[in-house]
Amino acid sequence: TISEGGGGGSRIMVYVRLRPMAKKEKEAGSRSCVRIVNRREVYLTELTSDTDYLRLKRLRGRHFRFDASFPESTSQQDVYATTAADLVEGVLQGRNGSVFCYGATGAGKTYTMLGTVEKPGVMVLAIKDLFSKIRQRSYDGNHLVHLSYLEVYNETVRDLLSPGRPLVLREDKQGIMAAGLTQYRAYSTDEVMALLQQGNQNRTTEPTRVNETSSRSHAILQVVAEVGKLSLIDLAGSERALATDQRSQRSLEGANINRSLLALSSCINALVEGKKHIPYRNSKLTQLLKDSLGGPCNTVMIANISPSNLSFGETQNTLHWADRAKEI
Numbered sequence: 001t002i003s004e005g006g007g008g009g010s011r012i013m014v015y016v017r018l019r020p021m022a023k024k025e026k027e028a029g030s031r032s033c034v035r036i037v038n039r040r041e042v043y044l045t046e047l048t049s050d051t052d053y054l055r056l057k058r059l060r061g062r063h064f065r066f067d068a069s070f071p072e073s074t075s076q077q078d079v080y081a082t083t084a085a086d087l088v089e090g091v092l093q094g095r096n097g098s099v100f101c102y103g104a105t106g107a108g109k110t111y112t113m114l115g116t117v118e119k120p121g122v123m124v125l126a127i128k129d130l131f132s133k134i135r136q137r138s139y140d141g142n143h144l145v146h147l148s149y150l151e152v153y154n155e156t157v158r159d160l161l162s163p164g165r166p167l168v169l170r171e172d173k174q175g176i177m178a179a180g181l182t183q184y185r186a187y188s189t190d191e192v193m194a195l196l197q198q199g200n201q202n203r204t205t206e207p208t209r210v211n212e213t214s215s216r217s218h219a220i221l222q223v224v225a226e227v228g229k230l231s232l233i234d235l236a237g238s239e240r241a242l243a244t245d246q247r248s249q250r251s252l253e254g255a256n257i258n259r260s261l262l263a264l265s266s267c268i269n270a271l272v273e274g275k276k277h278i279p280y281r282n283s284k285l286t287q288l289l290k291d292s293l294g295g296p297c298n299t300v301m302i303a304n305i306s307p308s309n310l311s312f313g314e315t316q317n318t319l320h321w322a323d324r325a326k327e328i
């Protein structure tokens, strides 16, 4: 269960998932610089040549501790059961929940969230679980489940289930919503995987790297089950929006990088520091997720990392970011 933090809300549960070494990384001669020490601890070490004694002394490895750390052998089902299953239960009791996947491009965010037909990820497993729980408890036939799937790219919101013109955000009594967004009435899990895969095809990808599924957009799946709402977010690759210290933050903000990811960091920092004003309005992503970040809701962050020493910098930044997030 999610432990209660101050102010009637909950703190964020933060997890790290290490993916297996990719064939491409092996071929490039990379070695593993990450070790999952136990169920909670991750050890990151910068690899240096054995003879480089001074450097070796200076660059000691570092331990990070999270609510759970998943080694490369962890199954999709295990990741779901540990991170998101409680949130699905919460949604049926009227408590909103959200799951974010954070990490550099290629670190395993989409695999964790969407997965494959053989190995479905958190989005699909959550919906499956939701359906089975609704059936088990034999709620009446009117217990509706609606899905919407949208992306935020360059501060533009688009419907991934019905691509077309950008959507306008409107605020009403219920909160902020995207006007005209498709609300797909889901009846069974079978249709969901196909629907989400198709939606994912509609995501905006890096124009210069079309061969890679390098996503520069945040994909948000919202599952509304009459009483509560579950948001599942496959964030854009974090590699260019990393800001772990104040000095780099300023220069990064000057550059036109991913505003939503920075805004998400700012909101998390403000929540960490217990500030009264949380700058949700700074980006479309944080506006859309306002009711899922602060206040009484369940929030889960899954930081995805590669084991390769070639991704050392990105992994280090991701772990620092996740380390910061867990203080909420």
Ligand code: ADP
Binding pocket: 018, 019, 020, 022, 072, 103, 104, 105, 106, 107, 108, 109, 110, 111, 112, 213, 214, 215, 237, 304
């Ligand atoms: P991202 O969405 O973060 O850019 P992907 O989810 O697309 O990264 O993962 C990059 C590649 O690594 C894909 O080919 C994916 O299938 C593979 N992969 C990622 N995580 C795992 C995992 N836990 N087990 C097996 N393969 C994985």
Ligand code: MG
Binding pocket: 106, 109, 110, 111, 213, 214, 215
């Ligand atoms: Mg992806």
